[in-house]
Amino acid sequence: METDCTRDDLPVSGVTAPLPVGTRLLHIGPHKTGTTAVQGALFAAKDQLPEHGVVFPAHSRHPMEAALAACARPAMMGDTAPTEKHWTRLLEQVGATGAKTSVISSEFFADAEDDDTVARIVEQLGGDRLHVLVTLRPLVRIMPSQWQQYVQNGLRMGYEDWLTHMLRKAPYEQPNPTFWRRHRHDRLVARWMRAVGPERITVVVVDDRDRGGLLRTFEQLLGLPENLLQPVPDAANRSLTLAETEMLRNLNKQFRGNGLPDELYSRLVRNGAVMHMKNACSPSPEDVKILTPKWAVEAAAGIGAEMARNIADTGVRIVGDPGLLSAVPKPPAPAGIPAPRISPEVAAQALYGALASAAKARTVHQTSSKELMRVLGHRCLKKLRRR
Numbered sequence: 001m002e003t004d005c006t007r008d009d010l011p012v013s014g015v016t017a018p019l020p021v022g023t024r025l026l027h028i029g030p031h032k033t034g035t036t037a038v039q040g041a042l043f044a045a046k047d048q049l050p051e052h053g054v055v056f057p058a059h060s061r062h063p064m065e066a067a068l069a070a071c072a073r074p075a076m077m078g079d080t081a082p083t084e085k086h087w088t089r090l091l092e093q094v095g096a097t098g099a100k101t102s103v104i105s106s107e108f109f110a111d112a113e114d115d116d117t118v119a120r121i122v123e124q125l126g127g128d129r130l131h132v133l134v135t136l137r138p139l140v141r142i143m144p145s146q147w148q149q150y151v152q153n154g155l156r157m158g159y160e161d162w163l164t165h166m167l168r169k170a171p172y173e174q175p176n177p178t179f180w181r182r183h184r185h186d187r188l189v190a191r192w193m194r195a196v197g198p199e200r201i202t203v204v205v206v207d208d209r210d211r212g213g214l215l216r217t218f219e220q221l222l223g224l225p226e227n228l229l230q231p232v233p234d235a236a237n238r239s240l241t242l243a244e245t246e247m248l249r250n251l252n253k254q255f256r257g258n259g260l261p262d263e264l265y266s267r268l269v270r271n272g273a274v275m276h277m278k279n280a281c282s283p284s285p286e287d288v289k290i291l292t293p294k295w296a297v298e299a300a301a302g303i304g305a306e307m308a309r310n311i312a313d314t315g316v317r318i319v320g321d322p323g324l325l326s327a328v329p330k331p332p333a334p335a336g337i338p339a340p341r342i343s344p345e346v347a348a349q350a351l352y353g354a355l356a357s358a359a360k361a362r363t364v365h366q367t368s369s370k371e372l373m374r375v376l377g378h379r380c381l382k383k384l385r386r387r
Helices: 037-046 062-070 083-094 107-111 115-125 139-152 159-168 178-183 185-196 213-222 243-257 264-278 294-314 320-325 344-366 367-386
Strands: 024-027 101-105 130-136 199-204 315-317
Touching: 024 115, 024 159, 037 213, 037 320, 062 107, 062 115, 083 101, 083 107, 083 115, 101 213, 115 159, 115 185, 130 178, 130 185, 139 178, 139 243, 139 294, 159 294, 159 320, 178 185, 185 199, 185 294, 199 213, 199 320, 243 344, 264 344, 294 320
Parallel strands: 024 101, 024 130, 130 199, 199 315
Antiparallel strands: none
16 A cells, blocks of 8 residues: 655645535545534534525434445444435435535445445436535544544554554455545545546545635535534544543453443443543543554555545546645654553543443333333323423
């Protein structure tokens, strides 16, 4: 995977012409490129968008289950399996927008791995009306974020070992075959371009120095007033620190080693301990960050340069500076990296989150059917009285 490809004549653009009225804009991510921020801002402005001829046709901030079903991908470890009903429901909501402009966003559309799947998604979402938006960040920034996200889904491999597998061990598919399907960005663009053509793809290179730039680009594409889309704070989406990730990774080893059910992991670990820890604890300046070793930084920058060149050669519209995809960040201070140490407060919050989830589930399971029916009946009666 290592390469040494550079190019100085890549196009740089900061102006985004609006899409035609009636376009169905499909934002496919991929992961770790600002998707959560976009989805949160669009969903928060959902009631205001129709005033400007735009509709956000989804019942939640992120129609993840629908995208997973469309791409025939499994759910995260222990979560409820996506079904065709999820996808059908989203298609019905998109169809209900009529001739208005609409926008759908899910990074899981980047997991569509073959041309037939992509072509079917394009056709069902609107065919010639569909415009595909791809957001990109440098691999060197994506890798640590994606590794800790995989750990939140049960991965037990350490960061440097994981990097070795992704960058040095052909065919670069283990332990996470989805990584290069999502993040070999030139192939991702080419896969969708074969279904819609280069004129109906926009690639946005995210500049992390411009925090509001991505939302402004969406406003321009959709013809929305400036600053209508605003960031929505989301502590639950923050990345884990190295210590938090290592704590979870070691828990994953114990969990897998003892053969516990995946459903338990989803409920008590990811949606219990980890979720509560993220919400209750903010990282401090003293927390050790996930640092990428020099050899992996250089390899990722080389791949980024090659991908930027290949994307530019396709003729798709590029917004932003493709040179950022191969930029090498300043190296960390030469002092040795301290060992990750989890604070007692963080450990306590994680344990409490798991206990709270267990207690909540136990309370429901121990309630008799008669009592559950009484409670549900009472709630229904209250709703009827309000109407």
